[in-house]
Amino acid sequence: MADGISTENITRLFKERLKEIDISVNTQEVSYVTEVGDGIARVKGLNNAMAGELLQFTSSETGKVVYGLAQNLDRDDVGAVLFGDLEAISEGDECRTTDRIMDIPVGHSMLGRVVNPLGEPIDGLGPIATDARRPIEFKAPGIISRTPVCEPVQTGLMAIDALVPIGRGQRELIIGDRKTGKTSIAVDAIINQATSDMVCIYVAVGQKASTVAQIRKTFEVMGVLDRTIIVAATAADSAPMQYIAPMAGAAIGEYFMYNDAEGNPADAEHPGGNVLVVYDDLSKQAVAYRQMSLTLRRPPGREAYPGDIFYLHSRLLERACKLSDDLGGGSLTALPIVETQEGDVSAYIPTNVISITDGQIYLQSGLFFQGQRPAVDVGISVSRVGGAAQIAAMKQVSGNLRLDLASYAELQNFAQFGSDLDKATQRQLTHGQRMTELMKQKRFSALAAEDQVIVLFAGNQGYLDDLDVADVLPFRDGLCMYMQDRCGDLREEVLKGKISKELGDQLEKRIAEYKRTYLAATHPEQLKDEVSVDINE
Ligand SMILES: Nc1ncnc2c1ncn2[C@@H]1O[C@H](COP(=O)(O)OP(=O)(O)O)[C@@H](O)[C@H]1O
Numbered sequence: 422m423a424d425g426i427s428t429e430n431i432t433r434l435f436k437e438r439l440k441e442i443d444i445s446v447n448t449q450e451v452s453y454v455t456e457v458g459d460g461i462a463r464v465k466g467l468n469n470a471m472a473g474e475l476l477q478f479t480s481s482e483t484g485k486v487v488y489g490l491a492q493n494l495d496r497d498d499v500g501a502v503l504f505g506d507l508e509a510i511s512e513g514d515e516c517r518t519t520d521r522i523m524d525i526p527v528g529h530s531m532l533g534r535v536v537n538p539l540g541e542p543i544d545g546l547g548p549i550a551t552d553a554r555r556p557i558e559f560k561a562p563g564i565i566s567r568t569p570v571c572e573p574v575q576t577g578l579m580a581i582d583a584l585v586p587i588g589r590g591q592r593e594l595i596i597g598d599r600k601t602g603k604t605s606i607a608v609d610a611i612i613n614q615a616t617s618d619m620v621c622i623y624v625a626v627g628q629k630a631s632t633v634a635q636i637r638k639t640f641e642v643m644g645v646l647d648r649t650i651i652v653a654a655t656a657a658d659s660a661p662m663q664y665i666a667p668m669a670g671a672a673i674g675e676y677f678m679y680n681d682a683e684g685n686p687a688d689a690e691h692p693g694g695n696v697l698v699v700y701d702d703l704s705k706q707a708v709a710y711r712q713m714s715l716t717l718r719r720p721p722g723r724e725a726y727p728g729d730i731f732y733l734h735s736r737l738l739e740r741a742c743k744l745s746d747d748l749g750g751g752s753l754t755a756l757p758i759v760e761t762q763e764g765d766v767s768a769y770i771p772t773n774v775i776s777i778t779d780g781q782i783y784l785q786s787g788l789f790f791q792g793q794r795p796a797v798d799v800g801i802s803v804s805r806v807g808g809a810a811q812i813a814a815m816k817q818v819s820g821n822l823r824l825d826l827a828s829y830a831e832l833q834n835f836a837q838f839g840s841d842l843d844k845a846t847q848r849q850l851t852h853g854q855r856m857t858e859l860m861k862q863k864r865f866s867a868l869a870a871e872d873q874v875i876v877l878f879a880g881n882q883g884y885l886d887d888l889d890v891a892d893v894l895p896f897r898d899g900l901c902m903y904m905q906d907r908c909g910d911l912r913e914e915v916l917k918g919k920i921s922k923e924l925g926d927q928l929e930k931r932i933a934e935y936k937r938t939y940l941a942a943t944h945p946e947q948l949k950d951e952v953s954v955d956i957n958e
């Protein structure tokens with residue numbers, strides 16, 4: 422008996438009891454919806470809600486759960502945007518904080534699918550099986566976790582690969598008025614990944630559902646759908662959906678970048694994936710954000726609105742990067758698209774995104790209507806980091822290209838006056854005009870890097886200068902076919918490094934050979950002069 426109440430016994434019993442006690446504190450807060458409408462809910466109290474925190478709403482009638490994001494933290498209440506079934510929630514329904522920020526399902530099984538910004542399939546092909554989730558907002562990796570851009574993203578478009586090359590991990594803005602071929606360039610870039618190892622994500626914001634369906638069809642026909650994920654918030658979707666769509670696209674992309682092929686965290690032995698994300702377009706996301714801000718009753722003239730958008734877009738685009746080897750060396754390349762009004766790039770959304778990205782591809786409607794398509798304005802388009810990733814031969818042959826094209830554009834204005842031009846200027850004009858023509862590409866007619874190098878080489882060596890302008894494109898395409906058929910080894914050689922004197926000579930021999938065949942078939946009269954010279958010799 423005395424044993425039973427000994428000090429040791431009591432402490433032992435206390436310790437055992439203490440172990441059983443659950444001392445975790447549930448920090449979730451519960452309150453009630455005071456007002457709901459236009460996809461926005463106001464919730465009384467919730468003093469501990471965090472900005473951007475996921476809120477869980479439960480319908481008192483049906484028990485249905487709808488999620489929302491805390492946006493406005495006011496003194497007496499919280500303003501939240503709702504996602505999903507907006508009708509289900511009404512005044513008086515319960516709302517609780519969740520202590521976490523919003524996340525969405527991600528994973529390999531999403532490839533080939535069209536999802537909404539909540540990661541739910543909207544293509545009618547059944548559910549997507551995946552356990553992985555990622556937060557829609559994620560802190561961009563710091564400088565130590567990154568390496569400089571060093572591998573190219575080939576778009577197959579000469580006007581881009583040669584002049585404004587894009588590297589893996591880069592952010593390159595595509596900017597221009599409506600109907601200048603912005604979407605087409607991004608779609609062509611994705612299609613050109615059919616034979617690469619890149620995973621592509623196309624984020625459609627505020628477009629018509631039919632346009633998105635059309636783009637999906639295009640990917641399917643061109644054989645890239647199985648390596649592509651489409652995230653769509655169409656014009657019919659609510660503003661909050663359009664607002665989070667680009668972030669959802671980035672989250673899905675990050676899954677592939679930070680993980681290896683098995684879905685485990687990538688490291689030095691297990692490389693991470695390479696991802697290309699297209700945000701089409703960020704101007705519509707900004708409009709959706711403004712609409713959301715207004716329905717949340719933020720003051721319309723609020724000075725901070727452009728600042729909010731800047732912060733939003735910079736957070737999004739900072740997530741693009743090339744990771745260090747220790748983190749698996751994966752990359753996320755971002756191609757944001759911004760639409761301008763009447764070519765005005767000084768409006769605040771274009772200037773914001775221009776300042777955030779590593780380069781810009783300017784598309785001009787003037788060029789587009791003149792038939793210069795893709796309508797890249799080479800004079801002002803830049804890529805600040807992609808050059809480091811360009812293949813050596815391409816860098817070599819494109820060295821003078823920008824100058825050729827720019828001086829042509831300038832001289833063209835003079836030439837219009839019909840004044841007499843000296844020989845050198847005349848030659849510059851002729852050459853520039855043909856090189857400009859050479860940049861034209863129809864949709865879905867990507868050129869492989871080696872073909873681009875070869876035709877640029879031919880152009881630089883003057884093989885186009887005595888052709889009619891109308892002959893430049895047929896000649897280019899014919900030359901590519903000819904080289905593919907007969908000179909596989911030369912094409913391979915071109916990719917290996919700089920073009921040596923020897924390789925150059927061999928290439929010239931082949932190009933001259935093809936040119937004779939081409940002229941014989943199309944302009945035999947031009948060839949006759951050459952032949953007669955031969956005979957005389
Ligand atoms: N390289 C091209 N060659 C011919 N037509 C093109 C080319 N690029 C775009 N187009 C056409 O121009 C139109 C507008 O293109 P789109 O990419 O939708 O422009 P945006 O996205 O700038 O509004 C489309 O009908 C498209 O087929």
Ligand SMILES: [Mg+2]
Binds near residue numbers: 603605701
């Ligand atoms: Mg478009």
